[in-house]
Amino acid sequence: MNIEEMTIEEIAEQINSLFDNKKYSDIKSILAEINPADGAIIFEEVSYERQILLFRLLPKEEAAEVFVELDYDTQETLIHGFSDTELREVLDELYLDDTVDIIEEMPATIVKRILKNTDSQTRASINTLLKYPEDSAGSIMTPEFVDLKKNNTVEDAFKRIRRTGPDKETIYTCYVTDESRHLIGVITVKDLLLHEYDDKIEDLMETNIIYIYTHDDKETAVQLFDKYDFLALPVVDMEQRLVGIITVDDALDVLQEENTEDIHKMNAILHNEKPYLKMSVGEIWKSRILWLLILMVSATFTSIILNAFEAKLSALIILTSFIPMLTGTSGNSGGQASAVIIRALSLGEIGFKDIFKVIWKEFRVGVLCGLTLAAVNFVKVWVLDRWLLGMEGITVGVDLVISLTLVIEIIFAKMVGCIFPILAKKLKLDPAVISSPIITTVMDALSLLVYFGFATAILHI
Amino acid sequence: MNIEEMTIEEIAEQINSLFDNKKYSDIKSILAEINPADGAIIFEEVSYERQILLFRLLPKEEAAEVFVELDYDTQETLIHGFSDTELREVLDELYLDDTVDIIEEMPATIVKRILKNTDSQTRASINTLLKYPEDSAGSIMTPEFVDLKKNNTVEDAFKRIRRTGPDKETIYTCYVTDESRHLIGVITVKDLLLHEYDDKIEDLMETNIIYIYTHDDKETAVQLFDKYDFLALPVVDMEQRLVGIITVDDALDVLQEENTEDIHKMNAILHNEKPYLKMSVGEIWKSRILWLLILMVSATFTSIILNAFEAKLSALIILTSFIPMLTGTSGNSGGQASAVIIRALSLGEIGFKDIFKVIWKEFRVGVLCGLTLAAVNFVKVWVLDRWLLGMEGITVGVDLVISLTLVIEIIFAKMVGCIFPILAKKLKLDPAVISSPIITTVMDALSLLVYFGFATAILHI
Numbered sequence: 001m002n003i004e005e006m007t008i009e010e011i012a013e014q015i016n017s018l019f020d021n022k023k024y025s026d027i028k029s030i031l032a033e034i035n036p037a038d039g040a041i042i043f044e045e046v047s048y049e050r051q052i053l054l055f056r057l058l059p060k061e062e063a064a065e066v067f068v069e070l071d072y073d074t075q076e077t078l079i080h081g082f083s084d085t086e087l088r089e090v091l092d093e094l095y096l097d098d099t100v101d102i103i104e105e106m107p108a109t110i111v112k113r114i115l116k117n118t119d120s121q122t123r124a125s126i127n128t129l130l131k132y133p134e135d136s137a138g139s140i141m142t143p144e145f146v147d148l149k150k151n152n153t154v155e156d157a158f159k160r161i162r163r164t165g166p167d168k169e170t171i172y173t174c175y176v177t178d179e180s181r182h183l184i185g186v187i188t189v190k191d192l193l194l195h196e197y198d199d200k201i202e203d204l205m206e207t208n209i210i211y212i213y214t215h216d217d218k219e220t221a222v223q224l225f226d227k228y229d230f231l232a233l234p235v236v237d238m239e240q241r242l243v244g245i246i247t248v249d250d251a252l253d254v255l256q257e258e259n260t261e262d263i264h265k266m267n268a269i270l271h272n273e274k275p276y277l278k279m280s281v282g283e284i285w286k287s288r289i290l291w292l293l294i295l296m297v298s299a300t301f302t303s304i305i306l307n308a309f310e311a312k313l314s315a316l317i318i319l320t321s322f323i324p325m326l327t328g329t330s331g332n333s334g335g336q337a338s339a340v341i342i343r344a345l346s347l348g349e350i351g352f353k354d355i356f357k358v359i360w361k362e363f364r365v366g367v368l369c370g371l372t373l374a375a376v377n378f379v380k381v382w383v384l385d386r387w388l389l390g391m392e393g394i395t396v397g398v399d400l401v402i403s404l405t406l407v408i409e410i411i412f413a414k415m416v417g418c419i420f421p422i423l424a425k426k427l428k429l430d431p432a433v434i435s436s437p438i439i440t441t442v443m444d445a446l447s448l449l450v451y452f453g454f455a456t457a458i459l460h461i
Numbered sequence: 462m463n464i465e466e467m468t469i470e471e472i473a474e475q476i477n478s479l480f481d482n483k484k485y486s487d488i489k490s491i492l493a494e495i496n497p498a499d500g501a502i503i504f505e506e507v508s509y510e511r512q513i514l515l516f517r518l519l520p521k522e523e524a525a526e527v528f529v530e531l532d533y534d535t536q537e538t539l540i541h542g543f544s545d546t547e548l549r550e551v552l553d554e555l556y557l558d559d560t561v562d563i564i565e566e567m568p569a570t571i572v573k574r575i576l577k578n579t580d581s582q583t584r585a586s587i588n589t590l591l592k593y594p595e596d597s598a599g600s601i602m603t604p605e606f607v608d609l610k611k612n613n614t615v616e617d618a619f620k621r622i623r624r625t626g627p628d629k630e631t632i633y634t635c636y637v638t639d640e641s642r643h644l645i646g647v648i649t650v651k652d653l654l655l656h657e658y659d660d661k662i663e664d665l666m667e668t669n670i671i672y673i674y675t676h677d678d679k680e681t682a683v684q685l686f687d688k689y690d691f692l693a694l695p696v697v698d699m700e701q702r703l704v705g706i707i708t709v710d711d712a713l714d715v716l717q718e719e720n721t722e723d724i725h726k727m728n729a730i731l732h733n734e735k736p737y738l739k740m741s742v743g744e745i746w747k748s749r750i751l752w753l754l755i756l757m758v759s760a761t762f763t764s765i766i767l768n769a770f771e772a773k774l775s776a777l778i779i780l781t782s783f784i785p786m787l788t789g790t791s792g793n794s795g796g797q798a799s800a801v802i803i804r805a806l807s808l809g810e811i812g813f814k815d816i817f818k819v820i821w822k823e824f825r826v827g828v829l830c831g832l833t834l835a836a837v838n839f840v841k842v843w844v845l846d847r848w849l850l851g852m853e854g855i856t857v858g859v860d861l862v863i864s865l866t867l868v869i870e871i872i873f874a875k876m877v878g879c880i881f882p883i884l885a886k887k888l889k890l891d892p893a894v895i896s897s898p899i900i901t902t903v904m905d906a907l908s909l910l911v912y913f914g915f916a917t918a919i920l921h922i
Binding site for chain 1: 494495496498619622623626627632633650651654655669671686687688689690692709710712713714716717720721723724725727728729730736737738742743745746749750752753754756757758760761763764765767768771774775778779781782783784785786788789790792793794796797799800801802803804805808810811815818819822825826829830833834837838841845846850852853897898901902905909
């Protein structure tokens with residue numbers, strides 16, 4: 001049995017069959033060899049009754065690391081099965097920010113048990129962390145960092161790292177604070193290693209420090225990681241006192257989460273943090289139905305417009321045949337613009353100050369795209385639709401109306417697609433709420449007005 | 462002048478006015494205080510002629526760090542202005558992966574100058590790195606890592622880090638190789654710091670190593686970072702020899718890039734790496750026109766369907782009024798499903814093996830959403846459209862046709878939206894190419910068929 005060659009699914013299957021045969025020591029030796037993140041996957045593949053057994057077979061020093069990778073349901077099952085001693089052992093090994101994440105998801109009875117099994121100092125820190133708003137930098141930080149004093153030497157620093165390091169989430173960036181806990185410097189272990197033992201921290205530390213406030217948005221923290229390539233970012237309170245750090249792995253998680261949220265919003269979905277397969281049908285329905293309803297009812301405008309032009313449509317029914325193509329194309333054009341602008345806003349590539357630059361750019365892109373599509377369409381309608389498919393009622397006038405509509409609606413679509421998200425941002429809304437379905441709904445109505453305008457003017461109907 | 466209180470834009474303005482007054486030493490002292498990433502922003506705010514001057518005013522040890530943060534255009538301008546000595550100084554300080562990134566973007570004359578100014582060993586490494594395919598793990602790795610031997614002691618390790626560390630992109634994870642450069646262990650500086658000086662590396666190192674092959678997709682590397690919270694990931698060749706590492710900051714960049722690419726693809730845009738404001742109107746047009754054309758021509762199907770039912774539409778023109786609402790709603794429903802599924806696929810939450818689970822889930826969500834929207838719509842058409850807006854020709858039959866179409870088209874839309882991306886993935890295509898515009902175009906045609914089917918059956922037209 002060579003587990004290095006096996007996929008996690010195969011290992012899980014193997015473990016299940018070892019359970020069937022009660023070969024617990026074999027399970028133990030498999031578990032000793034695998035990474036905590038993989039260990040967590042195995043937990044999801046065994047039955048509830050086996051989970052607590054499996055947990056007890058984990059190497060002591062890895063148990064907490066696996067625990068933190070489990071989903072909340074499994075964590076809850078395990079905590080139910082834990083003795084108080086086991087619970088305390090796990091809690092002792094967890095980093096505080098992870099404990100807080102778990103507490104936020106657990107029912108009250110379990111939270112009570114967790115708090116009962118932590119010492120009073122930890123309990124106080126947990127309570128402080130729980131108070132930060134959900135999307136704040138404070139909510140993702142950990143108060144466990146290595147702090148140094150400016151008159152420490154490099155040797156002192158290493159001693160302190162050796163003593164306190166095992167409990168810290170990262171030791172590679174150390175923070176220098178004064179007697180009132182103000183952040184006055186930062187020094188990396190790399191710098192420490194490359195200097196002499198008796199050098200003073202004060203002379204080596206970086207004093208031009210990038211930091212973030214506890215109440216800042218966690219998205220801002222991610223942008224700082226992206227820009228400055230940090231391994232950890234210090235978090236200070238309103239009085240500039242260092243209260244915690246955010247580590248790069250947590251920033252990566254936030255980034256993934258924010259991107260998922262953006263993609264969902266851009267498609268008119270209310271975001272839910274659960275992974276897809278864990279969501280119930282009712283939860284998925286809830287995340288999707290609101291916008292579908294709003295957009296469906298908003299489409300009343302298109303019904304009104306079509307109804308108003310009913311007589312003209314009856315007179316020249318061929319015009320109906322091109323409505324989905326026209327509304328589709330304007331929706332697609334607007335959706336392209338809004339997607340690009342929303343993303344550029346969220347990457348910080350553009351801001352409100354660039355609004356006129358963006359509008360001017362999109363206007364020209366709209367003219368170019370409009371002319372290209374109109375030219376292709378003019379030929380296509382004439383050759384494919386009229387000649388090859390034999391659609392009746394297509395005249396040069398009709399073809400012209402369709403093509404001119406394309407030019408104008410695409411320019412409009414690019415304008416709407418770029419202006420809406422920038423304005424949303426200015427109004428402190430998330431630009432991603434300007435989903436392409438919203439753009440499509442607006443453009444459906446606008447395109448029809450343009451279409452009937454040209455039809456009236458050119459075809460005199 | 463307290464630059465800590467100023468925004469980067471204000472600092473850039475300040476520097477420009479110091480240039481006007483030729484106060485170069487003041488510029489020098491400002492530059493000494495700011496972070497390389499911010500320094501790079503200032504370069505974009507000064508004129509071309511001043512950029513080379515500005516570069517020469519940077520602190521020597523920071524010049525390369527700023528250089529690497531600049532955009533390619535500015536780098537090109539600077540290299541043109543560099544003397545060979547200056548160029549060599551910058552190149553000496555750059556990490557190899559950054560040099561390669563720059564070379565990939567520069568015109569041939571500059572590449573030649575760069576290669577002329579590097580030593581033969583570096584030149585050989587550059588040439589090797591240039592050979593990895595664009596999206597491979599090899600293309601984002603750096604060959605500069607700290608390597609140890611298994612019979613080294615902790616003390617040996619620290620000596621080696623002190624000696625070779627300054628040139629390495631990260632020193633926090635060290636890699637243990639055997640005499641044929643096979644990767645046999647990994648050890649972190651944290652572990653080294655927490656053990657005794659005479660402990661053997663062999664006894665401390667982690668031997669269950671997660672690594673990636675040079676030819677693996679760089680997206681796979683990002684997924685490993687996301688899952689295992691690494692600071693660096695080793696990259697091996699086909700013979701399992703360690704050839705480089707990928708650091709977490711590069712993984713973060715890839716992640717942002719991949720997410721942008723996904724969002725663009727999902728909105729029918731061909732991805733271009735340049736930031737929005739740097740792209741010319743022609744480049745933006747090129748990235749958008751292809752899909753607009755394809756989708757516009759594909760909409761011929763809807764024209765054919767509408768044309769075929771022309772006689773029926775003429776007989777009951779009110780049916781036309783609801784076409785944009787019906788096609789819009791099915792497009793939105795399908796777009797929601799595809800966005801969720803594409804994202805879940807790219808996060809690795811679901812795979813091809815889950816296809817039936819997903820279909821069954823989306824089917825039930827479709828039924829629920831369809832029934833909700835149909836019920837609301839039935840009342841809305843009757844009360845708002847017929848009664849309040851006075852649209853003529855709305856009968857119970859017509860209302861029923863519209864509402865039934867909603868139920869069926871939404872179920873279809875959820876099916877199409879979930880099946881297409883999973884199949885695309887199975888066919889080794891990027892699921893994100895199944896953009897919501899594609900779903901919309903398919904659903905436009907399907908919805909019309911359903912609509913006219915019900916109209917024929919119920920209204921006997």
